[in-house]
Amino acid sequence: MEFKNFSLFINQSKVARFTKDLAEGKIMSTVCKKCGRQYYPPQADCFSCMESEMEWKEVPREGRLLTFTRIHVPPEHFAVRQPLMPFSSVQFEPCPIGLIEVEKGLKIMGWIPKVDIKKIKVGMKMKASPFTLPDGKLTIILEPLNP
Amino acid sequence: MRKVAIVGIGHGKFGVRSDASLRELVFEAVKACLEDAGVTLDEVDSMVTGVACDEFSFGIQPSAQVHDYIGFYPKPNYRVEAACATGSVALRTGWMNIVSGLADLVLVVGVEKMTEVSTSVATEIMGRAGDAIWEYPFGTTFPGYYAMIANAHMAEYGTTEEQLAMVAVKNHYYGCLNPYAHMQKEVTLEKALTSFPVAYPLKLYDCSLITDGAAAVLLASEERARAISKKPVWMVGLGLATDTLRLGDRRSLTSLSAAREAARVAYKMAGIGPMDIDVATVHDCFTIAEIVAYEDLGFCEKGEGGKLIEARETYVGGRIPVNVDGGLKSKGHPLGATGVSMAIEITKQLRGEAGSRQVKDPEIGLTHNVGGSGQIALVHIFRRE
Numbered sequence: 001m002e003f004k005n006f007s008l009f010i011n012q013s014k015v016a017r018f019t020k021d022l023a024e025g026k027i028m029s030t031v032c033k034k035c036g037r038q039y040y041p042p043q044a045d046c047f048s049c050m051e052s053e054m055e056w057k058e059v060p061r062e063g064r065l066l067t068f069t070r071i072h073v074p075p076e077h078f079a080v081r082q083p084l085m086p087f088s089s090v091q092f093e094p095c096p097i098g099l100i101e102v103e104k105g106l107k108i109m110g111w112i113p114k115v116d117i118k119k120i121k122v123g124m125k126m127k128a129s130p131f132t133l134p135d136g137k138l139t140i141i142l143e144p145l146n147p
Numbered sequence: 148m149r150k151v152a153i154v155g156i157g158h159g160k161f162g163v164r165s166d167a168s169l170r171e172l173v174f175e176a177v178k179a180c181l182e183d184a185g186v187t188l189d190e191v192d193s194m195v196t197g198v199a200c201d202e203f204s205f206g207i208q209p210s211a212q213v214h215d216y217i218g219f220y221p222k223p224n225y226r227v228e229a230a231c232a233t234g235s236v237a238l239r240t241g242w243m244n245i246v247s248g249l250a251d252l253v254l255v256v257g258v259e260k261m262t263e264v265s266t267s268v269a270t271e272i273m274g275r276a277g278d279a280i281w282e283y284p285f286g287t288t289f290p291g292y293y294a295m296i297a298n299a300h301m302a303e304y305g306t307t308e309e310q311l312a313m314v315a316v317k318n319h320y321y322g323c324l325n326p327y328a329h330m331q332k333e334v335t336l337e338k339a340l341t342s343f344p345v346a347y348p349l350k351l352y353d354c355s356l357i358t359d360g361a362a363a364v365l366l367a368s369e370e371r372a373r374a375i376s377k378k379p380v381w382m383v384g385l386g387l388a389t390d391t392l393r394l395g396d397r398r399s400l401t402s403l404s405a406a407r408e409a410a411r412v413a414y415k416m417a418g419i420g421p422m423d424i425d426v427a428t429v430h431d432c433f434t435i436a437e438i439v440a441y442e443d444l445g446f447c448e449k450g451e452g453g454k455l456i457e458a459r460e461t462y463v464g465g466r467i468p469v470n471v472d473g474g475l476k477s478k479g480h481p482l483g484a485t486g487v488s489m490a491i492e493i494t495k496q497l498r499g500e501a502g503s504r505q506v507k508d509p510e511i512g513l514t515h516n517v518g519g520s521g522q523i524a525l526v527h528i529f530r531r532e
Contacts, residue, residue, distance in 0.1 A: 007280045041281040041393075067302075067400050069294035070347040071286055075271035078286045096347070097285045099295065099395050107395040109285050117347060122302035139284060 006138045008077065014044035017056075022130045022138045027061060027108065030054040040106050060102040061128045062145065068098035068112065068120050098142050100126050110140035119144075151245045152372035152379035153529070155184025155365030156491045161479040162329040164359035169204055169260040170216035172361035176484075177217055177256065180363035184375055188217065191365070192250035194224035197237030197257040199482035202272045204260065213256060223250075230276050231432060232518030233257060234362070234486025235525035241366045242382055251368040257487035258361035269357050276519035278393045290354055290433060292394055292520035294346035297435035299400035301348070303450065306438060308348050310453035312339035314434035315352040317462060318470050322477025324504045329358045329479030353434040358479030362487035364494070378498045380512075384417030384528030386410060390521055397521070401450075405524035406430075406443040406517060413513075413526040414445075421445030424467060424528075425509030426496045428489040430517040431474040440515050441469070444526070463506055471496075471504045489514040490527065497531040 001023050003016035018041075021028045030039045032046035033053040040059050045052045072094055074080070080092045096112040098120070108128040112120060125145040132138055157180025159172050167175075173196075181188060196210035206212065210226035213219075229236040234257035241255040261269055273289040300306045316336055322328040334352055342351035372379040388408035391397055398404060414420055421444055429444070431437035438452035446467045447455045455461060461469040472478055472492040475485060493512035495501045512529045 006284060008284050010280050013280070067295040067299040069291050069298060069349075070344075071288050071291045071294070072344045072346060073270060073288065073290065074267075074286055075274040075283075075288050076265075076267045077271060077283075079267045094286075097287070097291070099400075105396075109282060109395055111285060122298060 005136065015042045018042055019138055021056070023132070025130050027059050027128060027130060027140065028056050029059045029106070031057045038106065040108070059106060059108070063100040063102035063108070063126065065120070065122055065124045065126050065142070066099045066101050066107065067122060068096055070094050070096040070117050096120060098126070100128060100142055102128070108140060110142040112142045115144060149246050149248070150369040150381060151242050151366055152369070152376065152381045153364050153490065153494050154367045154372050154376040154379055155180045155186065156494050157181070157183060157363040158327045158488060158491050159361040160327055161358050161360035161481060163262050164260070165262065167359070169209065169258055170212045172260060172359060173213045173256055173258050173363070174217055176361040176363040177254065180254070180365055184365045186252070186365065186375060188219060190252060191219070191222070191254045192252050193222060193244050194219055194254045194256065195237045195240045195244070196224060196226045197228070197233040197255070197483040197487065198226055199228055199230055199233045199259055200272055203264065205263070213258070229523050230518035231430070231480065231482050232486060232516045232523050232525050233483040234488065235514065235516035235527060236486070238364065238486060238490055238527065239385055239387060239525060242385065245366055245368050251371045253366045254363060255366060255487060256361065256363045257484040259481035259483040260359050261357050261481060262359050266357060282393055288346060290346040290349050293433040293435055294349045295394060296400055296439065297348055297433070300435060300439065303401050304453070306453040308340060309336065310438065310457055311348070311353055311434040312336050313456045314431060314437045315339045315476055317456065318431060318474040318476035321471045321504055322473025324502070325473045325478055328473040328477055329356050330473070330477045349433055349435070355432045355475035355480040358481045360479060360481035360484045360488070362484045362491055364487055364490055378531065380494045380497050381530050382527060383530045384413035384419070384526070386413030386416070386526040387523070388412065389523050392522055394520055401439070403439060403443055403517060403521040403524060405521055406440065406515060406526070409524045409526040410444050410515070413528050417528040417530070419511065419528065423511055424513045425511050426471070426493065426506045427467060427469050427513040427515065428472060428474070428492050429469055429515040431470055431476050432480060432517070434476065436517065437470065437474065444513070444515055463504060468506045471506065486514065486516040486525065489516060490529070493529050497529060
């Protein structure tokens with residue numbers, strides 16, 4: 001499981017195993033063995049004590065939505081190609097994204113599929129989960145709790 | 148510490164400049180700047196070139212394209228970069244050149260040629276102004292980051308989409324009065340509110356423009372400034388601060404901590420406070436960014452930015468006129484040129500040369516320039532004699 005299955009562009013990193021764990025259903029952080037500082041997204045190195053002895057730890061996955069958006073004009077990588085067939089068009093229904101806080105200072109970004117944008121409210125309770133896309137790429141989704 | 152003044156300004160026409168390349172845009176601004184100052188390029192000791200993206204300049208070391216084309220060699224010139232705050236970093240670097248004693252007369256150029264690539268490619272390049280590893284996989288774009296700031300601000304302070312649109316109405320109004328602005332078209336509140344969505348809740352008219360353009364200023368030491376200029380504009384306060392790469396790691400989603408810190412440092416250096424500012428240009432890459440800037444700069448209390456524009460206090464004649472050159476919103480946002488363009492507008496205002504958008508007799512002006520989604524911010528304070 002290559003890192004770019006999650007990161008899209010970058011494949012070489014000391015925290016590449018993040019993707020492997022994601023494939024196994026876990027969202028992982030790193031914790032500095034010396035000072036206990038936790039990093040999500042994971043870092044291979046601790047800037048608090050300038051050490052690189054880290055251990056992996058699963059993050060809590062339930063929290064409150066801090067903010068969100070729905071990007072209607074996507075970057076090239078996600079852009080919808082115009083079909084080549086004359087007189088045809090593609091209807092583009094973008095998926096919202098959001099940021100939840102699962103612990104003080106620990107925030108997870110994810111897609112919010114299948115939720116009407118009008119029903120997405122800052123402060124709502126959500127759960128983050130790993131998700132495998134049809135093309136095999138790995139990502140994270142956010143789903144409302146107690147809908 | 149040596150004093151530094153702006154003694155020359157040159158602003159090229161901003162817009163979709165399909166008639167010109169990056170280096171040709173620079174030539175226009177440099178020529179106008181030298182004419183304004185009344186000096187020749189031979190007299191200039193050193194140069195700094197601000198260009199944000201190699202993907203737009205089609206080559207590394209875009210500064211070489213510039214000094215080659217204007218014939219400025221073998222004297223010093225190099226490129227600086229800080230995403231959308233590149234122009235202000237160039238200005239700060241020019242200031243440092245003079246303060247250090249390395250130079251007495253420094254030409255500072257900012258430029259970006261953005262329309263050579265398609266809009267979706269430009270959107271992707273700018274989307275990487277966040278974290279390419281941990282944010283971009285969620286399809287983040289530049290408007291997307293500020294849309295998340297907008298939704299947080301609206302939820303916490305009750306800021307409305309109407310108030311966001313009011314920023315667009317103001318800046319388009321002033322863009323019409325600025326011959327160098329990209330967009331010379333007024334927009335009504337209704338039209339702004341019904342324009343197509345870019346990143347919820349931001350709509351087309353909440354977003355700044357993809358623009359080609361160049362701007363240049365000439366900086367001088369005190370001795371040279373007094374010899375060259377009747378109306379030198381002194382750089383009396385400089386603040387630069389940084390913040391986390393990812394939006395998710397910020398202490399606040401409704402404020403840019405880097406801008407607050409840069410403002411604190413700049414105000415302290417100038418020995419003034421927010422209420423002393425007579426005119427300001429702020430980084431309105433999106434309408435929400437202007438509202439957050441009012442608050443971060445201390446022009447109003449936290450959360451009151453929406454009310455400040457609603458009360459029209461940031462128009463000429465209001466308590467603190469902001470972006471009366473049209474701002475990034477209407478003047479356009481050629482990344483590397485923006486910070487230099489901001490300094491040019493403040494210089495014009497302090498010289499009393501801003502024409503139909505002139506603020507009444509301003510003495511102190513401020514520029515606020517933000518890079519990326521707030522990873523860096525620069526605040527500069529300028530003063531006339």
